[in-house]
Amino acid sequence: MDPATLIGIALAFGALWAMVTLEHASLSSLFLAAPMILVFGGTIAVGLASGTLPDALSAVKALPRAFLGRAAKPHESIEQIVELAAQVRSEGALSLERNAAEAEDPFVRVALQNIADGTHADELRLLLEDQIETKARQDRVPANFFQALGGYAPTIGVAGTVVSLTHVLENLSDPATLGPMVAAAFVATLWGILSANFLWIPIASRLRRLSDLEVQTMTLVMEGILAVQAGDPPRLVDERLRAMVPDGVLPAAA
Known part of the structure; x- marks a missing residue:
């Protein structure tokens, strides 16, 4: 679990609370049912x-993934693949059928099973690239949804203010x-x-970032x-995959 989003949102609302406190204002004046219903309900509706x-x-x-999602760890994938490279050189490609049956990741399972079945490298690449593209396209849907909410919310808030000000203008006879x-x-x-x-917007950005990391790991x-x-050779596989990962992401090599 990567708690960055939970921590960030908590700090943001904490900063709001600090400002309200320093300004000697009242939090109750901000938590008004009518405008909150319009903003949150209207935003989700549109x-x-x-x-x-x-x-x-x-x-x-x-939504739970935005708060509790675990960022992909490429070093775990690299270690697994290097072990597979050593296994293939010693036992042959057919031995990967056993690994395919035990693999938890569907992407890895499909790849290993196709190697064991003798699928041509070019055909396997096309298959895996299609799966990666489908995954990226699927992940864009929820991210775009929350990004759209971030665009609608301020305008709906302004609409709520206009409605309230209209009510104010109707009661100018009571200055108090x-x-x-x-x-x-x-x-x-x-x-x-x-x-x-x-x-x-933070939720949308978080989902987009998690998707990017996952797609990068799938490509690796x-x-x-x-x-x-x-x-x-396993050593060459290890060096090549490590070269695909930005500096600072992988732990130091033993």
């Missing part, structure tokens, strides 16, 4: 209207209530901006598996 029902369901299913009513009117704009920048696995199929 997000649903802008796509398809499967898109929305995909976004809901991806104008101050609180005007202050309350801007709460909708506040929550529109806050929800976009504290929630929706593909190149490693193809090197294993070609019978490359």
